[in-house]
Amino acid sequence: PLHRPPHLDLGSVWYIITAATYEHQHHFQEANELTALTQRLLQETASGGFPVSGWVVLPNHYHLLVKLEHPKDIGAFLGRVHGRSSRYANLRDDTPGRQVWYRYNDRKVRSERHFWTCLHYIMINPVKHRHVEDLSHWPWSCFHEVLAERGQSWIDDLQWEYPLLDFGKGWDD
Numbered sequence: 553p554l555h556r557p558p559h560l561d562l563g564s565v566w567y568i569i570t571a572a573t574y575e576h577q578h579h580f581q582e583a584n585e586l587t588a589l590t591q592r593l594l595q596e597t598a599s600g601g602f603p604v605s606g607w608v609v610l611p612n613h614y615h616l617l618v619k620l621e622h623p624k625d626i627g628a629f630l631g632r633v634h635g636r637s638s639r640y641a642n643l644r645d646d647t648p649g650r651q652v653w654y655r656y657n658d659r660k661v662r663s664e665r666h667f668w669t670c671l672h673y674i675m676i677n678p679v680k681h682r683h684v685e686d687l688s689h690w691p692w693s694c695f696h697e698v699l700a701e702r703g704q705s706w707i708d709d710l711q712w713e714y715p716l717l718d719f720g721k722g723w724d725d
Contacts (some may be wrong), residue, residue: 563668564621565620565661565664566618566619566647566660566670567623567626567658567659567660568617568658568660568661568670568673569615569616569617569618569630570614570615570616570618570656570658571613571614571616571653572612572653572654572655573612573613573653573654574651574652576613577612578643578650580609580612580637580641585640586609586610586611587692588637588640589609589614589633589637590609592636592637593607593609593616593633594607596617596632596633597616600625600629602618602625602629603618604616604617604618604619604694605617605618605619605667605671605673605694606674606675606698607674607694608674608675608690608693609679611683614626615674615677616674617643617661617671617674620665623658626658634653636652637652638653668713669714669715669716669719671694671698672711672714673716673720674693675687675693675698675707676711678690678693695707
């Protein structure tokens, strides 16, 4: 099926994963819902031993920059995240059986330049989608961790050295 493309097992590889809600509905709008979804996503990656370098959670989708030994692991840990969050949204809205998540997309990171561009894209996503004008105002992102670890000048350099151009066009519009 299209939502489960075949993957060659090439060893440990970085992926940028994007998952969107069905029809891009904003199922997770409240701060506590975004926090819970963020925690679930990060708990699942941690419990699977998957290193995460970047992440952002928005009301209708999220992005994750994660390193996986086996690409087939993607579906398993995302299934747990999507299952629990779908159950929550459907109980909250009294809509049993409603489809909350549509599909996920994974792209193998192909170079160091691609990796840093992915991180830049993930961090800027709340601004791109007009949720905030300033990255520091969106708490459901790796931005704050990167800022604390690397500093603002490093982030400024990242944005300058790895411009987005049309990155995301056609798959995150």
